[in-house]
Amino acid sequence: MFYRINLQYLPSVRLADSVVIEPPYVHRRRKADEYIVYLIKKGVMYLEENGETVTLQPGDMYVLDPRYIHVGVKASWCEYFYVHFRHPDMEPLEEETGLQKLLLENRQASVQSDIFSYEKCEGQSLYLPKSYHMHDYSSLVKVTELLNEAMERNITQLENYKILLACKVLEAFVEISRSCVTEETVAYVEKQPRSYRNVQELLNYLNREYAADITGQSLEKEFGGNFDYMNRTFKKVTGQTIFKYLNRVRINHAKALILNSPLKMSRIGESVGFPDEYYFSRVFKKYTGKSPTEYAREGMNGRKNGK
Known part of the structure; x- marks a missing residue:
């Protein structure tokens, strides 16, 4: 499952930080009024969202959806990033038919684009996976660095810090999406002649x-x-x-x-x-x-x- 995010708008980020949880702590049952993204750094996290059990391990990214109730199902030690945000034009794509082809077309349009043009070569949408394991270590390092920078922006609270925070979070989302799209398009291309x-x-x-x-x-x-x-x-x-x-x-x-x-x-x-x-x-x-x-x-x- 993916979320389509309209890139004409920045996300409104409320929180961006990292934390360590230890037993006996278990995530409380709640239905948030915002999106929450987790990226696991170390340890393991056990959750349930909308009745589905989710086990998150290092390198796993997961989007908690405001439409659903989520709750911790088991105590564990875990260190992770979290980002709480809202977005005015972000929607789930429940039906993924043709999405691989679309992602490949967007990648190809980007590769062939005029780098000196003002045009947005691949359109104005970002496709963020709901659940994704970052196999590419270099991409994981980039996302980690970006989220650390986002945390710093939120701490300094100088003028326009919320804009810079949103930019860093969005850049992290783009890197996650790129990593995932690379895997998706490779899988699609391998089926072609x-x-x-x-x-x-x-x-x-x-x-x-x-x-x-x-x-x-x-x-x-x-x-x-x-x-x-x-x-x-x-x-x-x-x-x-x-x-x-x-x-x-x-x-x-x-x-x-x-x-x-x-x-x-x-x-x-x-x-x-x-x-x-x-x-x-x-x-x-x-x-x-x-x-x-x-x-x-x-x-x-x-x-x-x-x-």
């Missing part, structure tokens, strides 16, 4: 290695397949050829360097994968409608005019 999985690997490779000398031959060597076949499959899945996508990634990075670095155009082209300055200029104009110099001039004029 091998060619489909290759496209996902190729997208990640192009985004990461865009500045390298990438050719059809180098891709055949890297992925062990025929380039023409890879290109046809890539276009079928993404709607564009491999090198058209690669050039778009390179040009996007070049745009950022043009506006935010003192590098010469030749050096910028080289740093994003175009060692030939004239070829870089032609490709840049093809994708933006302007030469690199014209793009830089317009960017400087915009800054002078306060845009």
Whole structure:
């Protein structure tokens, strides 16, 4: 089960802290008027929510729902984070049919997005699992650090601390969601043909290695397949050829360097994968409608005019 959270709104966080419980303490029976998220650090917790027994162990995250009564069923030693919050647009997704596909589409939209655009490439919703074990240790460390920072914000109580607290909590939720989505999409992709999985690997490779000398031959060597076949499959899945996508990634990075670095155009082209300055200029104009110099001039004029 997942909760869809509208990211246009920040959560209103009442409490964010960590605590240690010891026997004979048992969570009292209650129906909260807010969402409560637990993340177990050490030990074990025994709960019952809506008549269902839940055993939480280190690395487990769980969302207690305000619609249901929850109660502790057994005393135990446990150290855990807790976050009490409300949200104006958060709803449970009881029916998960098609959700794996949606999560994969969102991930793919994010991977292929223009990083210099103002648009929210994957929409405005976050999908937070109700119950999830964080297998990825690096993600668990990130979430732990974020929740520790959230706790610090709540302690200092300087101006706007509640906003910063909400931002840290939301960032932790995003990291939890990303970790879960990675597992969900891997499970989905593994059911698809091998060619489909290759496209996902190729997208990640192009985004990461865009500045390298990438050719059809180098891709055949890297992925062990025929380039023409890879290109046809890539276009079928993404709607564009491999090198058209690669050039778009390179040009996007070049745009950022043009506006935010003192590098010469030749050096910028080289740093994003175009060692030939004239070829870089032609490709840049093809994708933006302007030469690199014209793009830089317009960017400087915009800054002078306060845009």
